[in-house]
Amino acid sequence: MDFKLTEDQIMLRDTVRRIAAENFAPKAAEFDEKETFPQENFRILSENGLLGIQVPEEYGGAGAGMLSLILTVEEVARACAGTSVILTTQALASDPILLGGTEEQKKTYLYRLASGECMGACAITEPGAGSDVSGMKTAAKKVDGGYLLNGSKIFITNGGVSEIITVLAYTDKEKGNKGISMLIVEKGDKGFTVGKEEHKMGIHASDTRELIFEDVFLPENRLLGGPGNGFKILMQTFNYTRPAVGAQALGIAQGALDAAISYAKERVQFGKSLASFQGMQWMIAEMALAVETARTMVYRAASTIDAEPASPDIPRIASMAKWYASDTAMKVTTDAVQIFGGYGYIREYPVERMMRDAKITQIYEGTNQVQRIIIANQILK
Ligand SMILES: Cc1cc2nc3c(=O)[nH]c(=O)nc-3n(C[C@H](O)[C@H](O)[C@H](O)COP(=O)(O)OP(=O)(O)OC[C@H]3O[C@@H](n4cnc5c(N)ncnc54)[C@H](O)[C@@H]3O)c2cc1C
Structure with a gap:
């Protein structure tokens, strides 16, 4: 590379x-x-x-x-x-x-x-608000000296192990997206509790939680960017974090490709290594092509953010990188399981875990259908 x-x-x-x-x-x-x-x-x-x-x-x-x-x-x-x-x-x-x-x-x-002193989480999703955040019910009501936060969030990564949580809430529902704000909640805030832990298909090492806010008082200095700026901050945040999810997908795909190459060289059937069969060679070549292409897209998105942080291309190329790399992770890990044959389906070998871990990269930080909407909007406008 x-x-x-x-x-x-x-x-x-x-x-x-x-x-x-x-x-x-x-x-x-x-x-x-x-x-x-x-x-x-x-x-x-x-x-x-x-x-x-x-x-x-x-x-x-x-x-x-x-x-x-x-x-x-x-x-x-x-x-x-x-x-x-x-x-x-x-x-x-x-x-x-x-x-x-x-x-x-x-x-x-x-x-x-x-500085790594503590962990953080970001709470956007609710039972009625996934791809469409406007379905959100969590609200921060203006009171003397600050805001009173009420509502609940689901599927919040590291919600149970974090000390600082950035939370999306309506401060004025009538104004639609312009009435959405982003606030900071601290672990010890009165009225904030961590709810049930989800059991997932993959990324088992991550903590996925429900968060509950009951009359949580947040002083003025917990509001980010002024009232009504939360949706804008969130969209800008996603421009920066989608390439990072792309990098996660890329790493999973590379790990599965590494494992498949080693296995194909070692495993002998019909008196020869799997790697000597053209059918296997082509499969591995296709996996390598997809991984390299994903890497180029993810690195390009990140390099553009570094060189031109205000470039109007960022939403499109960040979405493209996340979408392509996550589809690559799913395809490459599935092919890696195929190359391992029956052993690929068994927990003793890592590709089974990698295939389960890959799936979430197509879903969070905006599903890959949402990425298509963003890209089409930007291209057609
Ligand atoms: C393990 C895990 C960790 C997560 N971590 C976090 C976190 O840290 N913070 C957080 O806030 N959230 C988090 N989430 C939530 C995640 O971001 C949402 O699950 C995701 O955005 C999709 O929302 P949804 O599940 O409500 O699906 P829905 O929005 O209900 O979508 C269901 C399906 O419909 C499709 N769809 C929806 N709208 C359209 C449309 N207009 N056109 C075409 N197709 C459409 C979707 O692509 C999807 O395939 C996490 C989820 C999981 C599973």
Whole structure:
């Protein structure tokens, strides 16, 4: 891959690859089996300064840019997709503060997230509001000195292990999307509770929760970007976080391709290795083509964000990267299971987990149908 990475980016990628291979890969199956949150992996990511790689240094991050975040997510996902969710969710929680926060909010909340002091979550989805956030019921009513938050959220990644949560709520329902705001909730806020944990098809190492808000008082300084700016902040956040989900998908696909190549070389049938059959060779070549194409798209989206953060192309290329890379992850992991034959269907081998982990990348951060809507809107307008 001769994409123009700087020396620093190559060093970062190789360092994260080593950390992930030594620490995350050996325990990926165990975390998947036990469905437990990998607290020790959070600690390793934090100690290595990887939780705010794209966040400017003055706010606790590494100031290394989006492409560096993408390289980090890809390498971690290649070893353990569940652990890579910690990185993508930290970005999803941090970016609304980075994009819409005041200096004080950035120095307080963003700093804690980017420096790896604690984990963050971002709460948008509700039972009646998935692809269409306007169906949301959660509301923040203006009261003396702040807001009173009421409502509930579902499917919130790391909701049970986070201390800082960026929450989407109506401050004025009559105004539609212009009446939506983004607020910061802290774990200890009175009236905030964590509800049931979901049991999922894949990414078992991530924590997926219901969050409940009952008369949670939030002072004025918890509102991000002023009242009514929440929808705009969310859309800008997604422009930045969709390539990161693309990188997660890319890492899963690369991990499955690596496993399929090794297996095809070792497994002997009809007196020859699987890798010697043309049918297998073509399948592997097609998988490699899709992975390389996905990598080009994801790196291009990230590089554009780094070079031209206000480029009007970003929503389209961010959506394209997320859509293509996640479809690639699903196809490549399914083909990897096929190359393993019956063994691919058995939990002892990693490709079965990778195929389950890949599926979510087609669903969250906007389903791939939603990505098509965004791309078509931008092309046709
Ligand atoms: C493991 C997991 C983690 C998650 N983490 C988070 C999180 O951290 N924070 C958060 O806020 N949310 C999170 N989510 C929620 C996730 O973002 C939503 O599930 C997703 O946006 C889809 O919403 P929905 O499930 O309500 O599906 P729906 O919106 O009901 O969609 C159902 C189907 O209809 C399709 N569809 C909907 N509208 C259209 C249309 N106009 N045209 C064509 N097709 C359409 C969709 O593509 C989909 O295939 C998570 C979900 C899961 C499963």
